[in-house]
Amino acid sequence: MMDKVDFAILRQLQDDGRLTNVDLSERIHLSPSPCLRRVKKLEAETVITGYRATLDREKVGLGMTVFVDVSLENHKDQTSLQFEESIIAMPNVLSCFVVSGQSDYRLEVVVHNLKEYEAILRTIQTLPFVKDIHSNFAIRAVKTDAPLPIQEAQS
Known part of the structure; x- marks a missing residue:
């Protein structure tokens, strides 16, 4: 079961998947260790299925x-x-x-x-x-x- 902190983590990571754990923990007002544990749990439960760069289709020739x-x-x-x-x-x-x-x-x-x-x-x-x-x-x-x-x- 996810709580409001988990949802806050997910919203932040959807916005910027390159956030460091320290930056993420500051944005959601949680210390780094529990923040990292929650992220790892969300990954293990496949709520977070991966991280990737979003590319501009036109600029890579797939317009x-x-x-x-x-x-x-x-x-x-x-x-x-x-x-x-x-x-x-x-x-x-x-x-x-x-x-x-x-x-x-x-x-x-x-x-x-x-x-x-x-x-x-x-x-x-x-x-x-x-x-x-x-x-x-x-x-x-x-x-x-x-x-x-x-x-x-x-x-």
Whole structure:
């Protein structure tokens, strides 16, 4: 069970994952040793799943984002498992969600250009059990990489 201090730690680390333990402990008004213990506990419990730099997609040459809706021929467990394993192995696929509605999956794909997307699309088309694919090209990003809106549960 997390308390208000844990949530304060998480909010601070979402804002700046490079905070030193001393800086973090000062911001949440806790001494460094208990602060570090709490962070280690949150990591061990996989509440904190990792730390990474957030990159500007345009500046690293991945300025094209495509949302791809994929429908499968059937919904058997093995079908979904094979599809998901293939998608997980594709580095240009940033996220994959099982969705309700007309499609079974929604993928977020980043590429350098249309030619590169075409190659990825061909790969997706050749995956077993893929029935239908619809692509939506992002025109402009309005909001990305926002921190999770976490807060302590109200009693």
